[in-house]
Amino acid sequence: MENIPEQFAHIKGWGVDADPENEPTYPMKHYTGDDRRRMNYERPPRQTNGIEVLHSNERPGLTAVYGTSSPPSGLSGVIRRFAFRFSEGSFGHWLPLILADRVNMIEGIFDDLRHGFFPNIMAERGWKAEWKYNKKGLAKRALIGALIATAAIVLLSKNKGPKKRQLAASDDDWLHRW
């Protein structure tokens, strides 16, 4: 720090308007000057264990601690590893991760079945609460669903054509609401 003035001696007026009071990050940040040392701080001891942890390519390695919840696995894991080749500022990082999450959801169902467990999707969606607190809404939705399904079946059996799309759209809406 001390040699900065010499370093900038050739710049006329260097630092004349520096104002330590101009600190819009207060009181969120208690400015100490530690930022100057960059990453050269004393790091906490490092967590060690054998699981696979992906790390952002915007840092040199792992952090001192990390979560061990669900290591990458299966096809979703392959997609996640691919995603981590891109930096956090890139869609190439985040869009594959969203795709991996959807693939992972299907893997989850197969995983349940493999363990002899048949997931009760209605229960997982908390429909018991819907029944308890929103019977009217539930009935309305069931009715609309039934109507759409009947209409779609009627239309599809009449001619194959474009109405197929309508079914897909309402299905998607159903997915988003529930």
Added chain:
Amino acid sequence: MLAMNYRGPFRVRADRNKPYPEILHPNDAIVRVTRSCICGSDLHLYHGLVPDTRVGMTFGHEFTGVVEEVGPGVQKLKVGDHVLVPFNIACGTCPFCKQELYGNCHESNPEATAVGGIFGYSHTAGGYDGGQAEYVRVPYADVGPEVIPAWMDPDDAVLLTDVVPTGYQAAEMGGIKKGDTVVVFGAGPVGIMAAKCSWLFGAGRVIIIDQLDYRLEFARTYAQCEAYNFRSLGDPVLFIKKTTDYFGADVCIDAVGCEAAGSAMQTLTGRKMLLQAGSSTALFWAINAVKKGGIVSVVGVYGPTGNLVPIGNVLNKGLTIRANQASVKRLLPKLISHVQNGYIDPKGIITHRLPLEEVAEAYHIFSQKLDHCIKPVLVPAAA
């Protein structure tokens, strides 16, 4: 042990076969959970909006619990201590922690440099299993956890892990001057707390905006503020301009985040097509409704890719935008004393109390805003 288990968007359950957490680092502790809330942030995970939310994860970043076991490096925390655990995982020694930016620790999340580690908040926030379980691993146990004072109700304590500090910091970042008009978007737990805390900074007028009448009604009494439904206001920005003599609010707070309603275009591109990191309707309104040279404080959470906001108006109006995850540890001493003095009544916002077994129902109720829900808390049987 019993733990919440995420199975995909809108699907969670309580499973009994989750392995007990282990000490994986000398500064870890294992905590037996006594209270665990569901947060508006959890809804972003639950709705499948946060990238790298893996199936099998346990959510939960707002919890209290009793210390069951400590690693060899832990010095302050003792087995048997009843603690409240800030939602941020913070090392206490990196340059960011040293400057009290505990929500921006650089040693707790390998997966993303832009986000500090958060309990139970996807792999984008470090891949930690969270507190909607009977037991949880707490890293850096000497840094975050705070022993709950003997006089404090555990229901108050659990809200000091996130909602109270977040609401308080929302008001603090607003740089409120005595007499200021503060507009808070969102009457969820965070917005209600932000409105309440705005008075502590000397606001002259506090207005809260939402679309749910029962929440507005609640905010009116709990936060003693004006409350308006944007569905009946027409254009909420114009309403705020008119009610401030066509000047604009002094401070606007975004306590909604990426699942904002109110604009079909934002909802379609942000929440349905995922072309944006969620919808930024509330932030859009905040920027447009604040006065020139005003301050916009953002605590609503957005995803990492990017959002449509009127940045040209930010420039032309000379706005200051302040935003962060709350730095819970920084604020705790002050907020504990505010609770003791009766300035804030955290547990007053809890409306639902469910056993951990009923986690699927709890998420559904909170997500669909059923039964006039403001804040649900899960209580494990072992608590």
